[in-house]
Amino acid sequence: MSERPSAFDPFSLSLDAQRQSFEAAADAIEKTEIAPEQLAQMASVEVGQTDSEVVYTENKLELLHYEPRTDEQHDVPILVIYALINKPFILDLQPDRSVIRRLLEAGFDVYMIDWNEPSRLDQHLTLEDYVTRYIDNCVDEVREQSDQDAINVLGYCMGGTMSAMYAALNPEKVRNLGLMAAGLCFDDTGGVLELWGDDQYFSPDELKDAYGNAPAEMLDVGFALMDPVSNYVSKYVRLYDNLENDDFIENFGRMERWLSEGIDVAGDTFAQFVTDIYQENKLYNNELYLGDTHVDIENIDMPVLQITGEYDHLIPSETSIPFNEVIGSDDTEVIEYSTGHIGLSVSGSSHENVWPEVCEWYEERSQLDDAEAIEIDDASDAADEAVDTQEPTSIHDDTDETTDDQGDVDDVESVSGIGSTYADRLRDAGIETTGDLAAADVETVADAAEIPESRAEEWLSQVSE
Secondary structure (H helix, E strand, O other): OOOOOOOOOOHHHHHHHHHHHHHHHHHHHHHHHHHHHHHHHHOOOOOOOEEEEEEEEEEEEEEEEOOOOOOOOOOOOOEEEEEOOOOOHHOOOOOEEEHHHHHHHOOEEEEEEEEEOOOHHHHOOOOOHHHHHHHHHHHHHHHHHHOOOOOOEEEHHEEEEEEEEHHOOOOEEEEEEEEEEEOOOOOOOOOOOHHOOOOOOOOOOHHHHHHEEEHHHHHHHHHOOOOHHHHHHHHHHHHHHOOOOOHHHHHHHHHHHHHHHOOEOOOOOOHHHHHHHEEEEEEOOOEEOOOOOEOOOHEEEEEEEEEOOOOOOOOHHHHHHHHOOOOOOOEEEEEEEOOOOHHHOOOHHHHHEEEOOOOOHHOOOOOOOHHHHHHHHHHHHHHHHHHHHOOOOOOOOOOOOOOOOOHHOOEEOOOOOOOOOHHHHHHHHHOOHHHHHHHHHHHHHHHHHHHHHHHHHHHHHHOOO
């Protein structure tokens, strides 16, 4: 009986190596033959396929309104605010991995801001322009279309940071605030953006002076260099290994399209963001001003949900979660999931495990009580009557001007910044008219409306003029 060759037999090892070489060569030839076809498929993939219409424009900005996917919708809509960097279709990348569709399927009326690319003429736009003008105008458009005094907001990445600023400045217009991978606290948290923020090595003003707007190519390379092996080597190895997998090819193509279609950032906004947010941590320290207005984060008194990625190297959870401890809200929650910055919006497991929980959080806090529902019905009836009689009316009057000559008998809700919720709280405390408000002191108003005294002072200043 002949003895079987040892696994270490040189002749057997040589034959095995030769066999593997032949198989690898055959595989390479086969992949070379199909590569052109697969690459063409990758280049032709569709993104952002959920039906929408543009309902508002300003400068380059477009406000998208998505077609409902359920017969019954929640009364309070959601406005999604994406970053100024890259295109927002990462939130609607493909039908089965679309944050927009998850929200629609949960019965929400969904809007999203598409910032589009700033021109050279836009380089002097500041955070004040984006937050107090563009975002505020979009919020007012959604409020008007939905007949709601306050709406839901979901901000992603830089859009989340700006959403937090907006909520601090306009808490009466934000019912619930979701912050997804939002950079809010930069104090030795370890993110790459904090390294960019080190003024010893990087000057945003010099970049602005040289280029006007911050180039998308520079930003993309900077982010990719966070993990160069994965971004420049490993992913292409995976592509080669999966050339015969049509689903993989399409998914890869969608991500590459998103990565390649970067958006420049307005120069002044980029410099302000790096200096005030990254380098000096002004938002978290409650020291941020937009123009002459203090962004007082203690005014963020609505429910707040933080959605973070455990493996997010761009915006680590430590850059987001501590923010919940310094704002005015006593209803805060965190969903931290085992994925990265982009995985929160595109990974299959995130859509299975994270987004149902997010939708449930919004749904629980978007139910109108009886008083709110009656008020909306009355406002709708008033609008219909105005159309019938051809008399102008305003459902949402955001000015401090009165509509008649009765002076101190105007309803307290005619004061700018007092929506239905605050008005109900004030009425419960016996403050029903602008005259009642003018006769009250700051502490009484703040306690009644459950707001910081700084906001109460703003209201009182309007009725005392």
